[in-house]
Amino acid sequence: MLREFVNRREEIKTLKDLWRKEGLTLALVYGRRRVGKTRLLEEFSRDKNRVFVIFEDKPREYNFRLLSKKVSEFIGFNVEVRDFPSLFALLKRLTNERVLVVLDEFSYLIKKDRGVLSELSRAIEENRDLNALIVVSGSHVSLLEREFFDYSSPIYGRSDANIKVRPLKFKHLYEWFNASTEDLVKIYSVTGGTPKYLEFFSGRNVEEEIKANFFNSSAFLFREARALLSEELRELSTYLAILEAIARGNTKVTQIANFCYMKENQVVPYLRVLGELGIVRKVTPLFGKKGIYEIADNYFLFWSRFVSPYYEEIEGNFTEAAVFDFERNFNTFLGRPFEEIAREFLIEANRKNLLPFRFTKLGRWWRRGEEIDIVALDEGSKKALFVEVKWSDLTAGKARKVLRQLEKKAELVGLEDYEKHYGIIAKRIEGKENLGLAFDLGDFDEVFTKRLSKTAGSNDSLSIGGES
Incomplete structure (x- = not known):
């Protein structure tokens, strides 16, 4: 289901x-597959004088035939384009108005012939007076970052802007769906805000939609993860095992290695590759050095936890075990994605001056079995906010108990000379107006949709969360 174009205001700007510039300008637009790069460029270029080509994972000759066809349509007669210097020279001779040239999935060209980068660089140097915006776009993030940002690359320093297109944030789902905030949390927790994946949901019966999209052998989202990994990686089974290990809570190298029946030094290179792809990230605690690994993308997190272990069974239409696991454990699973959404909520509230102070640093803290979900700091004024996140319904009594435990854990952090504040974020909190900094999904709705109870600029806490 193709929906209205959402967000991307900064990229469009x-x-x-x-x-609006004169002369030749070059922009790199890149990001993971399905994140909406082509849609962004289509929206931007709709009313422009343009040549728009989408390259394929095929030999150079095939792709330049595609380019020749698009250029021929643009100028009104047949031409054969064999390289970029001749293309730029041709456009300079035949066009007076500013022209937009979109070279989408350019990374396919690089993979087939790295010399194309030197060729593009030479075309730019020889045709600086061409009145054109050249947009190079691609999905192979690590490849494009290496080629455009490495000093030794022939294209280094040529681009006037580098735009990394990321998945949508949680707040943007309010623009996509007419659904409750709880249902939006569930959708975001299995899609990670990737526009292509969001298109498979209506928001009307979310858990049934999840089953239909992940536990059906003919469904796109069932096969997508393996398809993406197969395109990027060899030794697919090893990477799948590592992702499943992390999704099941094995976050240290030793734990991941034990789960996969590997040695620690064997696991690290695989983790590094998954990190380059943006699928896995290493997280270190505030004031600590030893990090843990977690799956950075909600789609891969959900798929690795609930789909990958049952892939063959689902493929054979024997879905009972997978569906049972999902129905039994999905609510528990939501706790981790909800922590990320809670961080986004606090960042949004911080921008609108709705917290006791403006924090400049945000992270997690853990040590020797104790953990605090969110710690927000203003190191200049020495103020700290400690927040516990719970994906559950809390009575006022339970919430007070959580806050008391949080205060005890905060003493272990060691910020003796800091002014300390304590908060709780949960699915629902009974009597939250009497609990100080207590927020639930009702507050998410207000903050993310800008229907605020206080005017921006106030340093008080949200009235909907009570007195600080």
Whole structure:
């Protein structure tokens, strides 16, 4: 289901600024597959004088035939384009108005012939007076970052802007769906805000939609993870095992190695590759050095936890075990994605001056079995906010108990000379107005949709969360 174009205001603004310039300008637009790069470029270029080509994972000759066809359609007669210097020279001779040239999935060209980078660099150098915006776009993030940002690359320093297109944030789902905040949390927790994945949901019966999209052998989201990994990686089974290990709570190298029946030094290179792809990240605690590994993308997190272990069974239409696991454990699973959404909530509240102070640093803390979900600091004024996150319904009594435990854990952090504040974020909190900094999904709705109870600029806490 194709929905209204959502967000991307900053990306569009950057492209519009480049379009208004004179002469030759180059922009890199990149990001993981399905994140909406092509849709972004289509929206931006809709009313422009443009050549728009989407390259394929095929030989150079095939792709330049595609390019020749698009250029021929643009200028009105047949031409054969064999390289970028001749393309730029041709456009300079035949066009007076500013022209937009979109080279989408350019990373396919690089993979087939790295010399194309030197060729593009030479085309730019020889045609600086061409009045055009050249947009190079691609999905192979690590490849494009290496080629465009490495000093030794022939294209280094040529781009006027580098735009990394990321998945949508949780707050943008309010623009996509007419659904409750609880249902939006569930959708975001299995899609990670990737626009292509969001299109498979209506928000009307979310858990049934999840079953239909993940536990059906013909469904796109059932096969997508393996398809993406197969395109990027060899030794697929090893990477799948590592992802399942992390999804099941094995976050230290030793734990991951034991789960996969591997040695620690064997696991690390695989983790590094998954990190380069943006699927896994290493997280270190505030004031600590030893990190843990977690799956950074909610889609891969959910898929690795609930789909991958049952892949063959689902493929054979024997879905009972997978569905049972999902129905039994999905609510527990939501706790981890909800922590990330809670951080986004606090960042949004911070921007609107709705907390006791403006924090400049945000992270997690853990040590020797004790953990605090969110710690927000203003190191300049020495103020700290400690927050516990619970994906559950809490009575006022339970919430007070959580806050008391949080105060005890905060003493272990060692910020003796800091002014300390304590908060709780949960699915629902009974009597939250009497608990100080207590927030639930009702507050998410207000903050993310800008229907605020206090005017921006106030340093008080949200009235909906009570007195600080």
